[in-house]
Amino acid sequence: MAKMPYIAAIDAGIHQEMRRDPSVLYFGQNMATTENHDFVAAYGHDRVRVTPISETAEIGMAVGAALAGFRPVVELYMAEFMLVAMDQVVNEAPRFRYMSGGQVKVPLVLKAGYGFTCGWAGQHTGTLTAMFAGIPGLKVAVPATAADAKGLMATAIRDDNPVVFLHHYLLTLEQGDVPDGEYLVPFGVADVRRKGADVTIVATGWMVPRSLAAAEQLAKQGIDAEVIDPRTVAPLDLQTILGSVDKTGRVVLVDQATRHGSVSALIAADIAEQGFKALKAPVIQVTAADTTIPYSEPLEAHVLPSEAQIVAAVRRVLK
Amino acid sequence: MSVQQPNAERQIWIFTQMLRIRTFEERVKRSFTDHPGVIRGHTHLADGAEASIVGSLSHFREGDAALATYRCHGYPLVLGSDPKAAMAEIFGRVDGLCKGRGGSMHLTDVKHGFLGTSGIVGAGIPHAAGAAWAAQIRRKGNVVLCFFGDGASKQGAFHETLNISALWKLPVIFVMENNGYNVVTTTAQEDANAAAGEPLAVKAKAYSMPGVTVDGGDPLAVYRTVGEAVERARAGHGPTLVESKIYRLSAHGNIIAPPGVPLHYPEHEAIAVFGKREEYEAALRGDPVPRFRAGLVQSGVLTPAKADQLVSLVEKEMQDAVDFAIKSPYPTLESALDYNYA
Numbered sequence: 249m250a251k252m253p254y255i256a257a258i259d260a261g262i263h264q265e266m267r268r269d270p271s272v273l274y275f276g277q278n279m280a281t282t283e284n285h286d287f288v289a290a291y292g293h294d295r296v297r298v299t300p301i302s303e304t305a306e307i308g309m310a311v312g313a314a315l316a317g318f319r320p321v322v323e324l325y326m327a328e329f330m331l332v333a334m335d336q337v338v339n340e341a342p343r344f345r346y347m348s349g350g351q352v353k354v355p356l357v358l359k360a361g362y363g364f365t366c367g368w369a370g371q372h373t374g375t376l377t378a379m380f381a382g383i384p385g386l387k388v389a390v391p392a393t394a395a396d397a398k399g400l401m402a403t404a405i406r407d408d409n410p411v412v413f414l415h416h417y418l419l420t421l422e423q424g425d426v427p428d429g430e431y432l433v434p435f436g437v438a439d440v441r442r443k444g445a446d447v448t449i450v451a452t453g454w455m456v457p458r459s460l461a462a463a464e465q466l467a468k469q470g471i472d473a474e475v476i477d478p479r480t481v482a483p484l485d486l487q488t489i490l491g492s493v494d495k496t497g498r499v500v501l502v503d504q505a506t507r508h509g510s511v512s513a514l515i516a517a518d519i520a521e522q523g524f525k526a527l528k529a530p531v532i533q534v535t536a537a538d539t540t541i542p543y544s545e546p547l548e549a550h551v552l553p554s555e556a557q558i559v560a561a562v563r564r565v566l567k
Numbered sequence: 568m569s570v571q572q573p574n575a576e577r578q579i580w581i582f583t584q585m586l587r588i589r590t591f592e593e594r595v596k597r598s599f600t601d602h603p604g605v606i607r608g609h610t611h612l613a614d615g616a617e618a619s620i621v622g623s624l625s626h627f628r629e630g631d632a633a634l635a636t637y638r639c640h641g642y643p644l645v646l647g648s649d650p651k652a653a654m655a656e657i658f659g660r661v662d663g664l665c666k667g668r669g670g671s672m673h674l675t676d677v678k679h680g681f682l683g684t685s686g687i688v689g690a691g692i693p694h695a696a697g698a699a700w701a702a703q704i705r706r707k708g709n710v711v712l713c714f715f716g717d718g719a720s721k722q723g724a725f726h727e728t729l730n731i732s733a734l735w736k737l738p739v740i741f742v743m744e745n746n747g748y749n750v751v752t753t754t755a756q757e758d759a760n761a762a763a764g765e766p767l768a769v770k771a772k773a774y775s776m777p778g779v780t781v782d783g784g785d786p787l788a789v790y791r792t793v794g795e796a797v798e799r800a801r802a803g804h805g806p807t808l809v810e811s812k813i814y815r816l817s818a819h820g821n822i823i824a825p826p827g828v829p830l831h832y833p834e835h836e837a838i839a840v841f842g843k844r845e846e847y848e849a850a851l852r853g854d855p856v857p858r859f860r861a862g863l864v865q866s867g868v869l870t871p872a873k874a875d876q877l878v879s880l881v882e883k884e885m886q887d888a889v890d891f892a893i894k895s896p897y898p899t900l901e902s903a904l905d906y907n908y909a
Contacts, residue, residue, distance in 0.1 A: 273700075294704045300734070305693045305727035312697020312711075315682045316632065318704070320697070335690055344683050348675035349666030350906040352683060384907045408909035 249427055255420045257394040258359070259286070261401030262321060264430060266291050272405055273313060276323025276359075277301055303333035310356040311341050311410075319405055320356045327362035327376050327414055341410035342385025353408045357401070363454055363504050364417035365552055369543040375505035375536070377452070378514060380412045381481045387411045387435060388482040392456035394424025396479055399433030407435065416453040436483035440492070444474035447562050448492040450515060451502040452478060455553060459502050462558035473562060481511045489515065490523045497528035498565040502553055507535040529565040534558050570794030572787065573625065575868045581625060581786050582859055582869065583877055585617035588641040589856050590885045591650055592817075595640065595657060595671075599821065599831045602893060605658050606830065609823065610671040613641035615784075615816035616744055618855035621645055622789025623712060623742050623811070626797040630707055632682050634695045635714040637672035639684040642714065646679040650888040660895035667898045668906060689715065689722030692741070696728045699739035699806075710738040710800040712793075717767055717810075718749030721757060729774040729808065736805035740796045743767060743808065744783060746815040751836045771808035783811030784855040814850035 252260070266272045266287070274280075275297040280288045287296040299306050303324065310320035324330055330337050341354050365373045380388045387409055391397040397415060404411040441456060442463050451459040456477045463473040474492050478485055493499055499519060501512035512533045519531055537551040573581065592612040598605055613620060620641040627633065627646060635642050640657075644650055648664060656663025657671045664676050672686040682698060685691035695713030702709040719725055720743055732739050745767055747754050754761040760769050771778025777799070781792040789811060796807035818839070821830045833839055837847040863869035 297735075300727070300731055302727035302731060304724045305696065305731050308690065308693025308724060308728065309697035309700060309731070312634070312682075312694035312699070313701050314697070315694060316698040316701035318701050335687055336693070339687060340685060340690055340694070344675075345909055346906045347665060347669040347673040348677070348683060348906075349664070349668045350909075351665065351675055351677045353909040355909070387908075 249425045251423050252394055252426050253421045253423055254391075254394045254397050254415070257397040257424065257426045258401050258415055260426065261398040262287070262405070263290070264398070264402050265405040266295070269319065270295070271318045273318050273320040274323065275299055275320065276306065277325070279323055303329050304336055307333045307336035307358065308340065310358075311336060311344070311354055314354045314356045315344065315352050321405060322356065322358050324358055324360040326364070326372050327360040328372055328374055330358060330360055337380070337412070338383050338386075342383050345409070346385060354410050355408045357404045357411050357413050359401075359413045359415070361417040362414045365541055365548055366418065367543060367545065367548070370540040373541040375453075375503070376509070377414060377481055378505055378509050378511045381484075381511055381514065385409065386482060387480060389413045389435065389480045390452040391415060391479065392419065392453050392477050394422065395426050395431070396433050396439070398426050399431045400435070400479060403432045403435055406432070414453070418454045433479065435480045436485050438476050438478045438485035438488040440474060440488065441477050442473065442475040444472040444496070446472045446496055447474065447498040447500060447565060448489070448496045449473050449475045449500045449502060449558065449562070450478065450489055450512070451475065452481065452511070453504065455502045455504050458553065458555050459558055462555045462562070465555070465559050466562055471562060471566065484515070486518055486522070490519070493519055493523040494526045497526050499527070499531045500534060500558065500561045500565055501531060502534045502558055504536055504553060506538045507533060508538065510535050529567070532561045532565050534561045570791045570798065573790060577625070578787075578863060578868050581621050581790070582863055582874075583881065584621040584645045585786065585856050585859060586877060586881045587644050587650070587884070588613055588617045588620060590881045591640060591644055591653070591888070594654070594885045594889050596817065596832055598889065599829070601889075603829055605893065606671065607659065608670060608672070609637075609820045610657065611638035611820045612817045613638060615746065615814050615850070615855065616641060618786035618859060619742070619744055619783035619789050619811040619813050620714075622786040623714070623793040625790050626794050627680065627712065630709040631711065632680050632698045632702070632709070633712040633714065634682050634691050634698065635684050636688070636691060636716060636719070637684060637686040638716070639672065639674045643674050643676045643679060643681045646676065646681050648676040648679050648681065650885060651891040654888040654892035655895045658892040658895070659897065660892055661898040662891070662895040689719035689724040691715065692719065692724050693728045695739050696732045696737055699732065699737035700735065702738050703735070708801045710740060710797055712740050712742060714742045714744060716749070717743060717745040717747070717754050717758065719743070720767060720770060729771070729776065729806070732806045733774040733776040736803060738800035738803070739806045740793060740800055741806060741808045742793065743810045744813055745810050746813050748815065748819065748836055750819045751840050753841070766810055768808055768810035776806050776808060778808040778810065780810040780812060783813035784853055784858065786855070786859055814853070816850065816854065
């Protein structure tokens with residue numbers, strides 16, 4: 249076990265897989281420009297390359313390299329940059345296996361940061377997770393801890409399908425204990441971050457520490473909250489969530505996305521359909537306001553889900 | 568670099584492949600009347616492009632790959648796919664190349680090197696470059712043939728991919744089949760080079776790669792031009808843009824209509840939209856299939872009797888393909904969700 253920041257743990261996951269599998273490629277803009285670059289030094293320019301600012305070509309070439317037997321990891325930096333190449337993400341990579349009747353597989357990882365709500369204004373701060381979560385053929389990983397960052401990245405690279413790996417920019421320097429050696433975190437297995445009996449809170453990414461902080465506040469008021477981090481939203485571990493709802497009967501879904509573009513809305517629909525009988529109160533969603541993220545600091549804080557809003561929502565479902 | 572003229576046997580092979588594509592496409596077209604309702608959605612035919620397709624794929628060897636667009640029936644037939652499986656796919660049947668999942672626009676046959684087809688204009692171009700990167704890493708001298716139309720060269724994907732392919736010296740040959748029309752828009756209406764009276768191959772200059780224009784109706788000319796580009800790519804000197812000028816002999820595709828309206832092929836846009844009957848008739852007079860046949864007969868490679876015999880064999884082969892496809896069952900409903908994930 250080693251303490252390291254979240255961002256270093258992602259690199260550790262990529263290194264782990266590049267060392268063991270020569271078919272893993274890693275490329276993107278503004279990386280690998282010198283021989284001293286960590287990954288160039290370790291694996292050479294055949295496998296590690298800098299690209300022009302050409303997201304469509306980068307992701308499209310990842311599709312082609314995957315069709316030809318490689319496992320590309322594309323460094324995209326910002327989730328919004330994928331929007332430039334949305335056809336490749338949504339309508340190429342996840343379609344080819346199905347349309348070919350299973351002849352091909354498209355193992356690739358689209359690595360991108362998201363949710364950088366610290367003054368990056370309207371175009372670099374989105375939480376677009378739900379946009380990818382509903383695409384058959386795509387998988388979506390959203391690590392909240394350093395250990396998961398390593399383990400989910402390694403699993404993403406080994407997975408035979410296209411994976412959108414979304415790391416949260418506000419967690420970049422968060423330190424965490426990361427297992428040494430080969431470490432994999434399975435997809436579709438939620439982690440119960442805090443056990444509790446009174447209410448179920450579901451959150452991903454930066455909303456996980458926020459929900460845990462809210463749970464600590466609530467504990468002081470005698471309320472025992474369970475906090476579930478799905479870790480991957482596609483596949484989604486609905487069983488763990490429904491099991492918790494069975495136990496608590498009360499649910500607060502926390503999502504940094506805008507309400508109608510959130511994964512929480514998808515989870516709420518599934519709970520309404522499959523967990524209705526266990527519910528003792530309506531499901532409450534704590535999401536960002538339906539707005540472009542503002543630049544100005546107080547406005548930015550105002551439109552994002554806060555610890556206080558999570559606490560208030562829990563108190564409401566317990567009424 | 569120079570590419571030797573194919574020998575007589577190879578020229579007959581080229582002619583036979585051209586006939587196979589033409590006859591297959593005629594059978595697809597005829598299916599709208601012979602078997603109404605069997606073909607759904609949108610089909611796009613390669614009649615007129617046979618010489619370009621076969622001339623290009625003549626250089627294909629083990630380990631190479633080809634990727635194309637939704638106008639994709641011709642390539643796999645040349646690469647070795649069974650026309651029965653290709654037709655069954657277009658009929659949505661379980662014995663289709665893609666088990667009925669892809670249909671006419673998405674023929675794929677990996678075991679014959681045909682890696683896939685995107686239905687989105689230009690989207691497959693970077694896929695070819697990615698496969699070429701794989702070939703470059705493997706260092707076995709393999710190349711990737713990337714087929715697309717003139718319309719795709721207005722997409723960002725085209726420009727981004729040509730830039731990075733030249734920069735990385737990727738072993739890929741970009742074969743742009745310029746058929747003069749983007750659906751119902753003429754090339755001069757949408758392409759600055761065409762409007763200025765320049766060939767579309769000049770686009771290569773922006774990416775410091777060779778750009779050549781060839782008569783795509785002449786399989787031997789395509790054979791030489793693409794052959795040089797393939798040699799260059801195999802030798803590690805990078806990509807080439809080949810503008811292959813062809814004339815699409817059918818309309819862009821069958822009519823687009825909701826269920827209940829019988830699908831069929833309308834008249835070519837030259838006539839239906841622009842009223843240029845003479846342009847279309849001139850194209851018919853230059854039809855690459857009879858043109859190549861006449862050339863082979865004239866040069867003594869083929870006798871008229873032998874050519875007729877090839878026609879009969881190919882007609883039989885494609886009749887068998889239709890008969891097979893129409894009898895093939897639909898995929899089971901239980902299998903509808905198969906292949907979403909590996």
